[in-house]
Amino acid sequence: MRTAGFTLLEILIVVAVIGILSSIGAVSYSRWIANNDAQLAAATLTQRIQEARTLAKRGTTNVVLSTVADSTTFTSNGRTYSVQAATIKTAQTLTFQPPYGVLSNTTYPIDVTVQSTRNSTVTRKIRIISMLGKVIIQ
Numbered sequence: 001m002r003t004a005g006f007t008l009l010e011i012l013i014v015v016a017v018i019g020i021l022s023s024i025g026a027v028s029y030s031r032w033i034a035n036n037d038a039q040l041a042a043a044t045l046t047q048r049i050q051e052a053r054t055l056a057k058r059g060t061t062n063v064v065l066s067t068v069a070d071s072t073t074f075t076s077n078g079r080t081y082s083v084q085a086a087t088i089k090t091a092q093t094l095t096f097q098p099p100y101g102v103l104s105n106t107t108y109p110i111d112v113t114v115q116s117t118r119n120s121t122v123t124r125k126i127r128i129i130s131m132l133g134k135v136i137i138q
Helices: 008-058
Strands: 063-067 073-076 079-082 086-088 092-097 110-116 123-128 135-137
Touching (some): 008 063, 008 086, 008 110, 008 123, 008 135
Antiparallel strands (some): 086 110, 110 123, 123 135
16 A cells, blocks of 8 residues: 655655756856856956056056966056956066057067966966057957
8 A cells, every 4th residue: 555755765866866966066156156256357457457558548657557476466557456266377567658558568469367266277368469458358
């Protein structure tokens, strides 16, 4: 005679399926968080590069944006900024000159790599492709 309810075997199968799906979801979620961290850090640095160029166009002095390898901070126009949950892997100094805000560097493209601190395989490359400061995030 069968009564209403589930057998122990059915409950164990459901628990096993839930466990497998949640472990797959946890790995995907941690990768997504690391991608988001690297993208946010790259966007922050890109925004500050554009701001440095704008300041050079408005002013009469050079504006310098400087990054240090394996650092979470960079400086622009004498102010220090930090990137959250990421590390800047490339040391680079960008000097924007007035009145047009052009870069004084002679070789292009200029690459700066940002790496997530949560997952070292997740990186973003910020590439400056011209003397006018055109920036692409890869």
